[in-house]
Amino acid sequence: MERPGRPTISDVARLAGVHASTVSRALDPSARHRISRAVAERVAAAAEQLGYRPSALAAGLRSGRSHTVGVLVPDLTNPVFPPIVQAIEAALARAGYVTLLASTEADAAKEALLIRRMAAQGADGIILASAATGSPAPGAAARLGLPLVLVNRRLPGAELPAVVSEDAAGIGLAVRHLLALGHRRIAHLGGPSGVATAADRLRGVRAALRAEGLAPVAVERAAAYTRQAGAEATRALLRVRRGGFTAIVAANDLLALGAYDALREVGLRIPADISVTGFNDMPMADLVDPPLTTVRIQHAAMGEAAAEAMLARLRGEAGPGTVRLPAALVVRASAAPPQAG
Amino acid sequence: MERPGRPTISDVARLAGVHASTVSRALDPSARHRISRAVAERVAAAAEQLGYRPSALAAGLRSGRSHTVGVLVPDLTNPVFPPIVQAIEAALARAGYVTLLASTEADAAKEALLIRRMAAQGADGIILASAATGSPAPGAAARLGLPLVLVNRRLPGAELPAVVSEDAAGIGLAVRHLLALGHRRIAHLGGPSGVATAADRLRGVRAALRAEGLAPVAVERAAAYTRQAGAEATRALLRVRRGGFTAIVAANDLLALGAYDALREVGLRIPADISVTGFNDMPMADLVDPPLTTVRIQHAAMGEAAAEAMLARLRGEAGPGTVRLPAALVVRASAAPPQAG
DNA sequence: GCGAAAAGTGCAAACGATTGCTCAGACGGT
DNA sequence: ACCGTCTGAGCAATCGTTTGCACTTTTCGC
Numbered sequence: 001m002e003r004p005g006r007p008t009i010s011d012v013a014r015l016a017g018v019h020a021s022t023v024s025r026a027l028d029p030s031a032r033h034r035i036s037r038a039v040a041e042r043v044a045a046a047a048e049q050l051g052y053r054p055s056a057l058a059a060g061l062r063s064g065r066s067h068t069v070g071v072l073v074p075d076l077t078n079p080v081f082p083p084i085v086q087a088i089e090a091a092l093a094r095a096g097y098v099t100l101l102a103s104t105e106a107d108a109a110k111e112a113l114l115i116r117r118m119a120a121q122g123a124d125g126i127i128l129a130s131a132a133t134g135s136p137a138p139g140a141a142a143r144l145g146l147p148l149v150l151v152n153r154r155l156p157g158a159e160l161p162a163v164v165s166e167d168a169a170g171i172g173l174a175v176r177h178l179l180a181l182g183h184r185r186i187a188h189l190g191g192p193s194g195v196a197t198a199a200d201r202l203r204g205v206r207a208a209l210r211a212e213g214l215a216p217v218a219v220e221r222a223a224a225y226t227r228q229a230g231a232e233a234t235r236a237l238l239r240v241r242r243g244g245f246t247a248i249v250a251a252n253d254l255l256a257l258g259a260y261d262a263l264r265e266v267g268l269r270i271p272a273d274i275s276v277t278g279f280n281d282m283p284m285a286d287l288v289d290p291p292l293t294t295v296r297i298q299h300a301a302m303g304e305a306a307a308e309a310m311l312a313r314l315r316g317e318a319g320p321g322t323v324r325l326p327a328a329l330v331v332r333a334s335a336a337p338p339q340a341g
Numbered sequence: 342m343e344r345p346g347r348p349t350i351s352d353v354a355r356l357a358g359v360h361a362s363t364v365s366r367a368l369d370p371s372a373r374h375r376i377s378r379a380v381a382e383r384v385a386a387a388a389e390q391l392g393y394r395p396s397a398l399a400a401g402l403r404s405g406r407s408h409t410v411g412v413l414v415p416d417l418t419n420p421v422f423p424p425i426v427q428a429i430e431a432a433l434a435r436a437g438y439v440t441l442l443a444s445t446e447a448d449a450a451k452e453a454l455l456i457r458r459m460a461a462q463g464a465d466g467i468i469l470a471s472a473a474t475g476s477p478a479p480g481a482a483a484r485l486g487l488p489l490v491l492v493n494r495r496l497p498g499a500e501l502p503a504v505v506s507e508d509a510a511g512i513g514l515a516v517r518h519l520l521a522l523g524h525r526r527i528a529h530l531g532g533p534s535g536v537a538t539a540a541d542r543l544r545g546v547r548a549a550l551r552a553e554g555l556a557p558v559a560v561e562r563a564a565a566y567t568r569q570a571g572a573e574a575t576r577a578l579l580r581v582r583r584g585g586f587t588a589i590v591a592a593n594d595l596l597a598l599g600a601y602d603a604l605r606e607v608g609l610r611i612p613a614d615i616s617v618t619g620f621n622d623m624p625m626a627d628l629v630d631p632p633l634t635t636v637r638i639q640h641a642a643m644g645e646a647a648a649e650a651m652l653a654r655l656r657g658e659a660g661p662g663t664v665r666l667p668a669a670l671v672v673r674a675s676a677a678p679p680q681a682g
Numbered sequence: 683g684c685g686a687a688a689a690g691t692g693c694a695a696a697c698g699a700t701t702g703c704t705c706a707g708a709c710g711g712t
Numbered sequence: 713a714c715c716g717t718c719t720g721a722g723c724a725a726t727c728g729t730t731t732g733c734a735c736t737t738t739t740c741g742c
Binding site (some may be wrong): 006051053054055056057058061066067068071075076077079081082083085088089090093098099100101102103114115116117118119120121122144214257260284287289290 | 394395396397398399401406407409412416417418420422423424426427430431434439440441442443444455457458459460461462463485597601624625628629630631663680
């Protein structure tokens with residue numbers, strides 16, 4: 001008649017007629033071999049009968065491992081992140097880990113606070129999506145003794161495991177596509193400074209152009225990876241160099257869509273007047289008007305690899321250093337040969 | 342020279358020259374009044390000096406409150422969820438809670454497993470986005486004694502707090518818009534059965550039409566809220582009733598985009614031949630071709646309200662029951678007057 | 683069969699907080 | 713002056729596990 005609360009390990013022990021420590025071992029796959037088969041089975045049966053679920057809190061307190069990993073993203077509404085986060089969560093869940101999610105809003109103070117809070121919650125490690133230079137994460141994580149894995153963006157200088165795309169080579173694909181279409185005067189709509197992907201992609205654009213003896217006719221860096229910032233930077237590009245380029249290589253899809261907005265404002269047609277390419281191949285990139293020619297990155301694979309890298313670290317293995325996943329060109333309709341004349 | 346590990350409450354106590362229990366009280370705003378001002382300040386200083394961060398694990402173990410809330414979504418890559426999740430996380434974070442995220446993949450077994458796992462982690466409550474009939478969540482949560490709050494979809498029958506949109510009234514806006522444009526033969530591309538929003542929106546379509554003495558000329562329900570399922574259901578609609586309708590009211594944006602795909606396959610132009618409306622006003626809905634006329638719901642407000650409802654419950658307050666947030670029509674270009682003749 | 687090694691369990695001390703009790707002293711009313 | 717109340721702080725138990733150590737039994741080599 002009494003409300004028993006959740007059964008504890010002692011309840012199981014009592015029912016199985018053994019000591020709690022024996023139950024603990026019998027239920028731990030890595031210690032089960034120290035227990036006789038008969039007892040292990042009796043314990044399993046008792047646990048099953050009681051519907052016993054060990055308290056991860058108590059286990060974490062004692063063992064120091066909470067089976068919890070924190071994931072930090074700057075902005076979940078940026079379509080790049082959901083697939084990555086989802087893949088991370090799935091991979092962690094498969095390994096029995098639960099995912100703590102928080103959004104930093106690209107604010108360094110918030111990032112530091114969230115890491116501390118996750119550490120207080122006993123997180124075993126932190127996966128940081130989109131680190132920016134000056135990010136307090138490496139310092140904070142190191143101070144707290146937490147393994148840190150970067151995903152989507154690396155952090156040059158810091159020796160941290162990271163899973164990223166082949167940014168330079170990937171955007172080179174887009175540039176070469178434009179060159180093949182006959183473009184010679186190409187502008188780059190770059191990502192914010194302090195972000196590794198932005199620098200890498202700018203480098204990639206320069207390299208691909210240089211291979212043909214060319215250089216970008218203009219480079220304008222957006223203040224953030226958002227549609228609004230992309231539109232603004234494109235307006236700047238038009239102010240400075242209107243008519244001076246026939247194509248814009250954007251550092252990501254959101255920026256490219258911002259370019260769509262800005263080009264439309266001044267009556268320029270895509271791709272008839274100006275070609276535009278993006279980067280990321282985010283969901284819906286095929287549905288915009290015109291469908292965006294872009295570079296596909298492996299969102300899911302990236303998330304999964306990041307989770308695997310974290311799990312390897314948590315197992316005490318060295319794990320991979322920086323992993324670079326290849327990107328592929330996706331040709332749609334936003335890039336076409338330049339207008340004759 | 343020794344590696345001190347993280348400072349514990351006893352370290353702070355020692356430094357402040359008081360007992361650990363006094364530190365605990367001095368640091369707890371709701372118990373601070375039992376401590377003299379002088380001691381409280383000494384403790385605060387000591388904690389500050391040591392960089393003390395209480396272990397949420399230990400606190401949770403003893404107090405039964407882990408300051409952790411689990412959030413379950415069926416699929417994070419559905420653009421409806423990120424803004425909701427982000428708002429939930431932000432509101433919870435403001436209250437000092439951390440968010441556990443997991444994706445159920447619309448799988449009941451997985452949903453049950455994840456709830457158990459979150460309970461084992463000591464989660465204080467569960468917020469479930471998009472419950473479907475037959476969801477094991479209410480039962481599981483009740484068994485575990487966890488408060489459950491629904492967001493985006495309610496669960497008819499279960500007496501659970503839920504924060505949803507005014508689905509019926511909202512989609513009525515779209516229908517009335519179509520009627521005002523002159524459409525009379527309207528088909529409904531419905532959501533999956535077993536999902537409350539789908540039923541509510543279907544009801545809303547019927548009600549709005551009935552007010553004019555009309556009824557939907559066809560109703561086809563998609564197997565899931567995805568672009569693919571939307572395309573398939575639209576193909577079915579065309580098979581059955583091609584030419585029999587001049588507009589499609591879709592139960593959500595993803596379905597509407599699927600309709601775009603299917604209509605294009607057979608050479609039908611939007612909106613010249615067929616008008617299409619969506620629901621949700623997801624990000625990018627304005628960028629597709631043609632820009633989607635849809636119904637805007639308050640993603641962020643919904644997430645925030647759900648988090649607030651959960652926090653109220655955790656404070657022991659009754660909190661609101663079902664909250665319905667109004668929706669608004671967003672007119673873009675996918676709906677136009679029907680072709681003459 | 684003997685002793686040593688191995689196997690299988692139990693014991694009890696952590697882990698780091700929270701909280702019901704106890705207790706000493708200050709205070710105030712009569 | 714005395715007694716009761718209140719305040720502020722300490723004591724110690726407790727939350728539910730894990731794990732180093734000690735203690736029996738087997739097991740096995742010789």
